[in-house]
Amino acid sequence: MAEFSIIDTYFNRKNFSAVDLGVGDDSALLTPPHHHQLVICTDTLIAGRHFPLDTDPHAIGWKSVAVNLSDIAAMGAKPHSILLALSLPQIDHDWLKGFSQGLYDCCDQFGVSLIGGDTTQSPHLTITVTALGWIESGKAITRSGAQVDDLVVVSGSVGDAAFALQHPKHSLQKRLDYPTPRCELGLMLKNLASSMIDISDGLAQDLSHILKASNVGAKLELSQLPIKPDLSHLPENEQWQYALAGGDDYELCFTITKQNYQELLRLQPNVTTTIIGEITQKSGLIFEKDGLDHPLQFHGYQHFA
Numbered sequence: 352m353a354e355f356s357i358i359d360t361y362f363n364r365k366n367f368s369a370v371d372l373g374v375g376d377d378s379a380l381l382t383p384p385h386h387h388q389l390v391i392c393t394d395t396l397i398a399g400r401h402f403p404l405d406t407d408p409h410a411i412g413w414k415s416v417a418v419n420l421s422d423i424a425a426m427g428a429k430p431h432s433i434l435l436a437l438s439l440p441q442i443d444h445d446w447l448k449g450f451s452q453g454l455y456d457c458c459d460q461f462g463v464s465l466i467g468g469d470t471t472q473s474p475h476l477t478i479t480v481t482a483l484g485w486i487e488s489g490k491a492i493t494r495s496g497a498q499v500d501d502l503v504v505v506s507g508s509v510g511d512a513a514f515a516l517q518h519p520k521h522s523l524q525k526r527l528d529y530p531t532p533r534c535e536l537g538l539m540l541k542n543l544a545s546s547m548i549d550i551s552d553g554l555a556q557d558l559s560h561i562l563k564a565s566n567v568g569a570k571l572e573l574s575q576l577p578i579k580p581d582l583s584h585l586p587e588n589e590q591w592q593y594a595l596a597g598g599d600d601y602e603l604c605f606t607i608t609k610q611n612y613q614e615l616l617r618l619q620p621n622v623t624t625t626i627i628g629e630i631t632q633k634s635g636l637i638f639e640k641d642g643l644d645h646p647l648q649f650h651g652y653q654h655f656a
């Protein structure tokens with residue numbers, strides 16, 4: 352089966368909304384809403400590196416979209432469409448069917464259209480998704496806006512995916528395979544958060560990107576980290592390790608004034624949010640346990656790499 356037949360069979364559903372021209376021509380055409388900026392990001396998943404080779408193709412399809420929508424959400428933007436660059440070692444119809452279904456399921460859940468891509472043969476299964484979204488001009492939430500005394504807040508729970516990676520067949524596996532991009536929360540934070548990032552490489556490392564870009568520091572309270580009860584049998588240090596250094600959470604970490612945080616709660620986002628600390632003048636990331644200094648070492652860091 353040739354390239355065009357793969358595209359037509361698996362990647363050419365005509366369910367576009369707000370797309371002038373989708374799959375089938377040399378390029379897709381979109382009309383940006385007035386006074387908006389285009390928000391674009393891309394992420395590659397390589398078989399054997401970003402997911403085990405035997406991962407359910409449906410989950411791979413879902414995740415390849417979800418990780419990109421998470422980046423769009425982290426800007427406070429609304430996702431609109433995606434492009435898919437797919438490199439396949441061979442044509443495997445069962446795999447393509449599951450993968451395309453997972454990809455479209457994630458698209459449908461978040462109101463996103465697949466508008467184009469590229470299909471090639473290569474020895475390694477590689478999936479690159481590019482996501483496009485819109486935001487009112489000047490409203491994007493970057494990493495550089497954190498202010499001293501802002502609260503540091505995180506959505507959902509952290510460490511689940513890293514724990515699942517080490518404990519195959521655990522019920523938290525779905526958090527690793529089917530991450531939920533926090534699209535609704537990201538949109539709500541558009542006029543409220545001072546800075547934001549999505550957590551893909553571990554909370555501590557990703558929060559450090561905000562601190563560096565904003566030229567501030569932060570103090571985190573370890574007892575406030577939102578860690579699932581599934582991890583509560585572990586020694587505290589190990590739980591913190593998963594929560595702070597585990598990857599693949601795809602939660603949002605943001606900074607916000609106390610007043611704006613109250614405003615967010617009034618809007619009743621569809622995911623819990625937890626205050627885990629505050630922004631400080633002094634640079635660096637420090638940890639406290641019940642209000643007392645509690646230096647941490649991430650000795651197991653490579654474990655999760």
Ligand code: ADP
Binds near residue numbers: 437
């Ligand atoms: P070109 O040779 O002009 O780059 P292609 O033959 O690669 O065009 O692709 C034909 C059409 O199919 C284009 O509209 C392209 O965006 C789309 N397309 C190709 N591969 C995919 C894919 N994996 N998913 C979605 N659309 C795709």
Ligand code: MG
Binds near residue numbers: 469470
């Ligand atoms: Mg091409």
